Each structure stands twice: as C-alpha cells, then as structure tokens.
Amino acid sequence: MSLHVTDPVRIGTERLSGGRRLGWAEWGPVDGVPVLLSPGAATSRHLGFGGETVDGLGVRLISLDRPGLGASSPRPGRTFRDFADDIRAFAALRGLGRPLMVGNSQGAPFALGCAAAGVVGALAVVSGADEIAAPCFADALPGELRRLVDLAVSDPAAAEKVFAGFTAQAMWDMVMSGSPECDLAVYQQPAFVAAYRRALGEAFAQGGDGYARDTVLAMGHWGIELSDIGVPVDLWYGEKDTGHSPDQGAELASRIPGAVRHLVPDAGGAVLWTHAELVLSTLLRHAPVS
Known part of the structure; x- marks a missing residue:
C-alpha cells in the first residue's frame, strides 16, 4: 500500500509552570477538532499520522514530545500523573478545552493516564503497549522481556540505567x-523511513534518559485507575500484532468501563498509519457537539 506521510504544518513549544518547555507539532486546520497524539516509543512530535485525512475530517492533530524527548524539557522522576498534569496545562494554554486523544504504542499508558485524570474527552488506544507487569501476563512473555519487566518492577533506577x-x-x-x-x-x-528516522533522532537528541523514564513507567506497574475512566475509549489492534499486547488488548479493554476493542484484519502494529481515517472518524463520534 502507498503511505502518505507529511511534515507538520505548524510547530512550536509551550512554556509550562517552572519554565519547562513542551514541544508540539500540528497537522490539519487550526480551527479543527483538537486531537492530541501521545506518540510511540522514542519518537518525536514530527512523526504524525493521517496527514491525507485530517483536513477532510476537520481534525487539528497535535503531536506532543514527552518530557526529555525532542523539544520538551526533562522532568526526572516523572509519573503518569505528572504527564496528565502537563497535558491539562498545555490544553489550557492553547485553549483546547478537553481535547480528544490518541495514544500509540508506548504512548498508550500516558494517554490512559490522561483519560483517568479527566484531562481528555475521549481516547483511541492504537497498538497500545499493555501493562505487561500485570500478573496475568507472567507466563506470556519471552525470557528477556520477562527479565526486563521484573527489573523495572523491582529496581526502577537500575532499569532506567x-x-x-x-x-x-x-x-x-x-x-x-x-x-x-x-x-x-x-x-x-x-517516506516513512525518512519521517521515522528523523523522529528517532530528535527523540534521542537530549540523550536516552527521556526514553528510559518512559520505558520504566510503561513496563512497570502503571498505578493508573483504569476503572475510573469515564470517557469513551476505543482500542485498536491488528490481528497480526503480538508485540504490543500478549492478548491484543482483550484484558486491557475489560478493565476500562465501556471500552470497545477493534481487531483489524490482516494488519499488524502499523494500524495508526494504515487505518488512520477509520481511527480518527471513530474518535470524532465522541467529539462534543458545538
């Protein structure tokens, strides 16, 4: 299939309390429905998705650099709650209200944290990293991954190193x-190689600490009260994707009230790009009526 990957049409940073910067990039009309993107592991704001569909759908897609990645200032020791607080502040600064959100791959638990904190109005989890430290997955992980998960749980500081x-x-x-x-x-x-390579390079521009903190949080026990999520959540997994969730999000969906799980036939982990229009159009059904 042919893939349409485009550069952002707007890019910048916002100053949060204490002077920290939060980097962002935007696609689509400036007056479109705001949809925040929490990107996958070690990728910067520059790797968006759905560049060929956002204008037609009226979506203002805003991709964010997590702290310590890309253009965002580090925040050592940060938690999922800290990230939700940053997104709440960012939304207020940009006048976004309670925006919709997409969490991809390792960005999924950060987005779920935002949903649990009531920061966003609806969420799409796409090829989302699961809580693989959960006891139900103890026998489902390959040996080396099991070792890293155990380290992230027992000694997070060592795992970060x-x-x-x-x-x-x-x-x-x-x-x-x-x-x-x-x-x-x-x-x-x-086109994807160029965009992905750029996003990886930017994500590691400050070193590996930002990625390390993300990974320890994602691999450990999340501490997110998923049962408290009171907004619509759709989970999207490709049928051939076994790398993000051992059961392709089945158990994760069961922990989120009202969550709807979609299995995409003949797809893997690249659903965010192969099915961008479907993901966004489904998410838009939950947008507030103006």
Missing part, C-alpha cells in the same frame, strides 16, 4: 527486526 543506553539506531534495528511483513511493508517505504 539499562534503557538509557539505547540509541536511535538501536531502536530502529529492534523495530525492523521484530516486525511482521505487513508492518515492514509500511515501515520500509521511503
């Missing part, structure tokens, strides 16, 4: 070696 040694090239190699053919057909297209 391990993950801080990652680089943009190491992340690229891991994704390319561990993806099914249906995903590689997307990831190896020249």
Whole structure:
C-alpha cells in the first residue's frame, strides 16, 4: 500500500509552570477538532499520522514530545500523573478545552493516564503497549522481556540505567527486526523511513534518559485507575500484532468501563498509519457537539 506521510504544518513549544518547555507539532486546520497524539516509543512530535485525512475530517492533530524527548524539557522522576498534569496545562494554554486523544504504542499508558485524570474527552488506544507487569501476563512473555519487566518492577533506577543506553539506531534495528511483513511493508517505504528516522533522532537528541523514564513507567506497574475512566475509549489492534499486547488488548479493554476493542484484519502494529481515517472518524463520534 502507498503511505502518505507529511511534515507538520505548524510547530512550536509551550512554556509550562517552572519554565519547562513542551514541544508540539500540528497537522490539519487550526480551527479543527483538537486531537492530541501521545506518540510511540522514542519518537518525536514530527512523526504524525493521517496527514491525507485530517483536513477532510476537520481534525487539528497535535503531536506532543514527552518530557526529555525532542523539544520538551526533562522532568526526572516523572509519573503518569505528572504527564496528565502537563497535558491539562498545555490544553489550557492553547485553549483546547478537553481535547480528544490518541495514544500509540508506548504512548498508550500516558494517554490512559490522561483519560483517568479527566484531562481528555475521549481516547483511541492504537497498538497500545499493555501493562505487561500485570500478573496475568507472567507466563506470556519471552525470557528477556520477562527479565526486563521484573527489573523495572523491582529496581526502577537500575532499569532506567539499562534503557538509557539505547540509541536511535538501536531502536530502529529492534523495530525492523521484530516486525511482521505487513508492518515492514509500511515501515520500509521511503517516506516513512525518512519521517521515522528523523523522529528517532530528535527523540534521542537530549540523550536516552527521556526514553528510559518512559520505558520504566510503561513496563512497570502503571498505578493508573483504569476503572475510573469515564470517557469513551476505543482500542485498536491488528490481528497480526503480538508485540504490543500478549492478548491484543482483550484484558486491557475489560478493565476500562465501556471500552470497545477493534481487531483489524490482516494488519499488524502499523494500524495508526494504515487505518488512520477509520481511527480518527471513530474518535470524532465522541467529539462534543458545538
């Protein structure tokens, strides 16, 4: 399939309390329905999705750099609650109200934290990283991943030191070696390669600490009260995606009141790009009526 990856049409930073910066990039009309993007692991604001559909759908897509990645200031020791507080402040500064949100891959638990905190009005989790430290997955993880999860739970500081040694090239190699053919057909297209490589480079521009903190949080016990989520949540997984959730989000969906789980036939982890219009149009059904 042909993939349409576009550069942002607007880019900038917001100053949060204490002077920290939060980097953002936007696609679509400035007066469109605000949809925040919490990107996947070690990717910056520059890797968006749905560039060919946002104008037609009337979506103002805003991708955010998490602290310590890209253009966002570090926030050592941050938590999912801290991230939700940052997004609440960002939305207030930009006049976004309670925006819709998309959480992709490792960005999913951060987005779920925002939903649990009441910061966003609805959420789409796309190829979302699951809470693999949960006891129900103890026997479902391969040995090396199990070891890293145990370390993230028992000694988060030691785990952060391990993950801080990652680089943009190491992340690229891991994704390319561990993806099914249906995903590689997307990831190896020249336009995607250029955008993804740029996003990886920017994410590691400040070093590996931002990625390391993200990964320790995502791999450990989340501490997010998923049962408190009171906004609509759709979960999207490709049928061939086994890398983000051992059961493709089945158990995760059961923990979120009213969540709807979608399994996309013949798709892998690249659903965010292969089915962007479907994800966004479904999310827009939950937008407030103006």
